[in-house]
Amino acid sequence: MINTPERNDTDCTYKQGTLPQCAPLSAVFIPYQQQDAPKYANTEALTRGTLFPGLDLPFMNVANKNNPYAGTHLGDLMALDFVMKELNLYLDTHKDDAEAFALLQSVIELSRQAHAKYVKLHGPLMLKDLAGCDSYTWLHDPWPWEFSVCEVAD
Amino acid sequence: MFVYQKKLEYPVRIANPNPALAKFIVSQYGGPDGELGASLRYLSQRYSMPYAEVKGLLTDIGTEELSHLEIVGTVIHQLTRKMTTDDVISAGLETYFVDHTAGVYPQFASGYPWSAATLQVTGDPIADLNEDLAAEQKARVTYDNILRMSDDPDVNNVIRFLREREVVHYQRFGEALQLATERQNQKNIYAVNPGFDR
Numbered sequence: 001m002i003n004t005p006e007r008n009d010t011d012c013t014y015k016q017g018t019l020p021q022c023a024p025l026s027a028v029f030i031p032y033q034q035q036d037a038p039k040y041a042n043t044e045a046l047t048r049g050t051l052f053p054g055l056d057l058p059f060m061n062v063a064n065k066n067n068p069y070a071g072t073h074l075g076d077l078m079a080l081d082f083v084m085k086e087l088n089l090y091l092d093t094h095k096d097d098a099e100a101f102a103l104l105q106s107v108i109e110l111s112r113q114a115h116a117k118y119v120k121l122h123g124p125l126m127l128k129d130l131a132g133c134d135s136y137t138w139l140h141d142p143w144p145w146e147f148s149v150c151e152v153a154d
Numbered sequence: 155m156f157v158y159q160k161k162l163e164y165p166v167r168i169a170n171p172n173p174a175l176a177k178f179i180v181s182q183y184g185g186p187d188g189e190l191g192a193s194l195r196y197l198s199q200r201y202s203m204p205y206a207e208v209k210g211l212l213t214d215i216g217t218e219e220l221s222h223l224e225i226v227g228t229v230i231h232q233l234t235r236k237m238t239t240d241d242v243i244s245a246g247l248e249t250y251f252v253d254h255t256a257g258v259y260p261q262f263a264s265g266y267p268w269s270a271a272t273l274q275v276t277g278d279p280i281a282d283l284n285e286d287l288a289a290e291q292k293a294r295v296t297y298d299n300i301l302r303m304s305d306d307p308d309v310n311n312v313i314r315f316l317r318e319r320e321v322v323h324y325q326r327f328g329e330a331l332q333l334a335t336e337r338q339n340q341k342n343i344y345a346v347n348p349g350f351d352r
Contacts, residue, residue: 089218
């Protein structure tokens with residue numbers, strides 16, 4: 001189905017966006033993503049690389065089924081922070097979507113809790129986290145790029 | 155300002171080192187359509203962007219690209235960890251190794267060093283956003299080509315994540331271009347440069 005300006009928004013599926021009634025010539029147009037689009041759960045969003053099934057367009061139709069930290073404290077935090085980032089970019093171009101903003105606020109709160117939980121069990125993620133530590137643990141291995149055999153698991 | 159978080163945006167855990175893959179994946183670190191160029195392109199285009207939504211988007215996507223630079227650097231580091239000179243020679247990595255050993259250096263797959271000539275900041279919102287759309291497509295194709303050549307599941311898991319981000323960024327830049335277009339003179343969107351002619 002081709003998305004034409006005549007078509008009413010409600011006729012479009014979540015994989016299609018909206019275009020203006022009239023548009024200037026010699027200008028690129030990409031349709032706006034519609035509000036209230038379906039969303040993946042947090043970990044699935046991180047694994048697939050997008051919160052939105054409508055934007056999930058994998059090469060050769062092969063998508064990730066899991067990620068190596070799924071189910072760990074760090075994996076949970078990564079998933080929340082990823083959803084936060086995805087809503088951040090969405091809201092930059094949809095700033096009046098109150099529902100998406102409320103969702104962002106709830107994800108920020110969950111991320112704050114998951115961050116605090118991780119820091120308590122595994123050490124600081126940011127310099128500020130040292131406020132609650134007994135010594136200068138910022139330098140403890142592993143750094144994010146290092147391959148670690150012992151998983152940062154629960 | 156930027157504040158470091160001691161974690162990656164997406165987990166990287168490559169069980170089997172493989173310097174032969176690092177040889178071409180390094181292009182997404184410092185190549186013509188790689189993550190270093192992406193972050194500098196968007197973070198540099200912000201200053202002449204007149205629209206709040208697009209200032210925000212360039213800042214937020216530019217910041218995410220720095221996280222992607224770190225992810226690709228991590229992939230190169232893990233693919234080349236514990237390699238011997240025999241591994242270097244059998245992988246055909248000699249020309250990289252002689253200059254950089256097992257370090258991570260921003261260069262094209264061909265060996266050409268990262269170049270600011272691969273990006274542009276025109277100071278014109280419409281031209282810059284058109285460049286950004288093209289940049290996301292070029293990076294997406296590079297990830298497609300990496301997926302064609304790599305059969306390592308741990309590597310491909312990360313590459314698929316990074317590739318999908320290009321698709322999402324393309325959509326957002328498209329929406330930003332639409333916002334910018336709507337704010338300009340609808341009879342002639344090229345009548346002035348709103349990044350300069352105030």
